[in-house]
Amino acid sequence: MKDYHPTANLLNDRVILVTGAGDGIGRVVARRLAAYGATVILLGRTIRKLEQVYDEIEQTGGPKPAIYPMNLEGASPKDYADLATIIGTEFGRLNGLLHNAALFAGLTPLANYDTALWYRIVQVNVHAPFLLTQALLGLLNRAPDASVIFTADQASETGRAYWGAYAVAKGSAETLMKLWANELETNTSIRVNSIDPGQVGAGLTLRAYPGRTPDEWVDPEAIIPTYLYLLGPDSKGVTGQLLRAQD
Numbered sequence: 646m647k648d649y650h651p652t653a654n655l656l657n658d659r660v661i662l663v664t665g666a667g668d669g670i671g672r673v674v675a676r677r678l679a680a681y682g683a684t685v686i687l688l689g690r691t692i693r694k695l696e697q698v699y700d701e702i703e704q705t706g707g708p709k710p711a712i713y714p715m716n717l718e719g720a721s722p723k724d725y726a727d728l729a730t731i732i733g734t735e736f737g738r739l740n741g742l743l744h745n746a747a748l749f750a751g752l753t754p755l756a757n758y759d760t761a762l763w764y765r766i767v768q769v770n771v772h773a774p775f776l777l778t779q780a781l782l783g784l785l786n787r788a789p790d791a792s793v794i795f796t797a798d799q800a801s802e803t804g805r806a807y808w809g810a811y812a813v814a815k816g817s818a819e820t821l822m823k824l825w826a827n828e829l830e831t832n833t834s835i836r837v838n839s840i841d842p843g844q845v846g847a848g849l850t851l852r853a854y855p856g857r858t859p860d861e862w863v864d865p866e867a868i869i870p871t872y873l874y875l876l877g878p879d880s881k882g883v884t885g886q887l888l889r890a891q892d
């Protein structure tokens with residue numbers, strides 16, 4: 646999908662929530678969604694980072710975004726319900742939901758894996774997207790063709806050594822995506838897919854390979870077309886798919 650050419654106003658009138666919008670890929674994607682007309686709800690745990698993205702969007706003339714600070718590690722079902730209530734009050738619907746946030750805490754052999762860290766990673770990378778999707782279903786149903794995106798990583802498919810709970814959680818999230826897609830295919834117009842961004846010069850890849858510089862990796866801007874395709878109207882009817890953003 647890297648050769649997809651979106652129209653200038655592709656995402657006009659769409660309200661899209663991006664988790665982990667303050668840094669890495671989420672930051673780049675959030676800015677680009679706004680550039681194509683979306684009203685972006687920036688969700689993340691570090692307010693300072695969210696405010697920076699907010700300012701960047703305002704400075705480039707995009708629709709006024711919203712900030713929703715939330716720590717997905719400790720969030721309860723009530724926190725998700727409160728978020729849904731607030732989005733309903735402010736916007737009345739949700740056209741797009743991008744599960745981008747992830748907890749990655751470095752490379753560790755399974756033999757030495759810290760149990761508490763394992764639970765934290767699974768909480769953020771699997772339980773949170775499940776709970777968030779469940780809480781926001783009503784708002785997604787109010788949009789004419791809502792799009793939900795999970796974020797995949799080949800570390801899970803290949804069982805890449807030392808990627809531990811992160812890889813396990815990404816595999817589970819992929820199953821979760823297919824379950825949602827199959828269950829929502831009948832009686833709703835909500836499509837659910839995954840994007841595998843591939844390794845890019847931003848975010849956790851830079852932390853996983855500290856000996857390499859950002860310019861040794863693919864520019865994160867190069868993966869944006871796939872996000873635009875799945876969040877815009879051109880992907881209507883596409884569901885249950887894993888799209889590789891660098892193909």
Ligand SMILES: NC(=O)c1ccc[n+]([C@@H]2O[C@H](COP(=O)([O-])OP(=O)(O)OC[C@H]3O[C@@H](n4cnc5c(N)ncnc54)[C@H](OP(=O)(O)O)[C@@H]3O)[C@@H](O)[C@H]2O)c1
Nearest residue numbers: 665668669670691716717718746747796844845848849850
């Ligand atoms: N970078 C790559 O090359 C690559 C490759 C394959 C897949 N991916 C996937 O792409 C997505 C983005 O990755 P990235 O590299 O941009 O990662 P990143 O730089 O580590 O950013 C992850 C984002 O998630 C947020 N986050 C982490 N824990 C959170 C929590 N408990 N509550 C709320 N937000 C939380 C972070 O917030 P803070 O900024 O506050 O920490 C950050 O904004 C992830 O799903 C990742 O698995 C990335």
